[in-house]
Amino acid sequence: MTYQQLMGLANGYADSKVLLVANELGVFTAIGTGGHRVNALAAACGTTHEGMRLLLHALAGLGLLRRQAGRYWNTPLGLRFLDGHSPLAITNLLWLLNHHWSDWTGMARAIRRGRPGWATVTKTAEFRRRFALAMQERSHVLAPPTIASFRLPRNATRFLDLGGGAGSYSIALARQYPTLQGLVIDQSVAVARRLTRQQGLADRLKVRTGNLFTLPLATGFDVALLSNVLHDFSEKENLRLLRRVYQSLRPGGKLFIVEYFLNPAGIRPAEAAIFSLLMYAFTDTGRCYAWKETEGWLATAGFSRCRRHRITGTIGTLEAVKR
The missing domain is CATH 3.40.50.150 (Vaccinia Virus protein VP39)
Structure with a gap:
């Protein structure tokens, strides 16, 4: 492994989190098959204008969205797997991966002190459904x-x-x-x-x-x-x-x-x-x-x-x- 690969590995969580946060906020589903401006998406997803603008820039930079004439569009991949209206959407799978963020955040503590066991939330009907x-x-x-x-x-x-x-x-x-x-x-x-x-x-x-x-x-x-x-x-x-x-x-x-x-x-x-x-x-x-x-x-x-x-x-x- 090279130094550049090492740093890419160390910072890989940031790329992942951009995707997972966008899914949590419903950005890809809000965009759907149309093209939308920042203010419309901020209103649809309940965010600030600045926060949504920076998130959209990051998503476009990663190739997860396409920007054209001030509007943001889903890519073919996004329409297929990230738009919640698609029959092949993986929005719940991404939700689960985002849930695992807390498991990774507490990993050092778990390794030091032992297994924390199944979290209480995992025993709820809503968690089991999702x-x-x-x-x-x-x-x-x-x-x-x-x-x-x-x-x-x-x-x-x-x-x-x-x-x-x-x-x-x-x-x-x-x-x-x-x-x-x-x-x-x-x-x-x-x-x-x-x-x-x-x-x-x-x-x-x-x-x-x-x-x-x-x-x-x-x-x-x-x-x-x-x-x-x-x-x-x-x-x-x-x-x-x-x-x-x-x-x-x-x-x-x-x-x-x-x-x-x-x-x-x-x-x-x-x-x-x-x-x-x-x-x-x-x-x-x-x-x-x-x-x-x-x-x-x-x-x-x-x-x-x-x-x-x-x-x-x-x-x-x-x-x-x-x-």
Whole structure:
């Protein structure tokens, strides 16, 4: 790493915060498909004229807005992902990343004194609703290639999505395999219920509120899915969860785990190692785990024939079969 790269890394938070603040204020949505002047956007977003002018200059400088004849316009990228009216908007995902700012701000204290645990706000209905929406928005890009990597058992008809959040992967799976019926379980399922209805899948996808570790599970499922769940929990908790999943599957049934998987040293990919540190401050016991660690738990729980598949540079799927 060069000195210039070092300074770019040190100051990278500023570029990020410009984007996150603009999203928080609703700037991209206020601009929409038109072009607007500073005073109109300041009024629409409830800001001062000076503050909005400087923010718009920064956004234009970063290439996130286009300025022409004193008016500011969304770029094609902004119209697609930043305007809240777009079906592909990631406004809730950016809201979540902005929420994590407090986790990073308190990181030094957490490292010195220990994990702060789940913040009280994360247990509120509104936080859980927006968190689920953030995960749904994140799935726009990730769900299709992830589902495409799955090799389902022959004649599969039933699947379990444990900790399924907004039901994004269940919806993608049901659309890919028209004969499948699924059950989504999470602590908050309001968003999942709404999305399954919107997609016309309410007759094939059922949603149920419950604790992943204590809710009684049916048996005989052909497929089980754990998507971005393991990084919320400790090694001991994850082994307990995998044993529950094992009992819910039929012999020959398959489990698919979607995660930020690390190399054996725990340092690559860098994004996964950084996310693991964030989980230290955000959760009670969670972090990211190596492929090999997870395969060890699977073997202990009774699974066999593990198969790795890389989806992106940081996200992968791990497939295992119930003996």
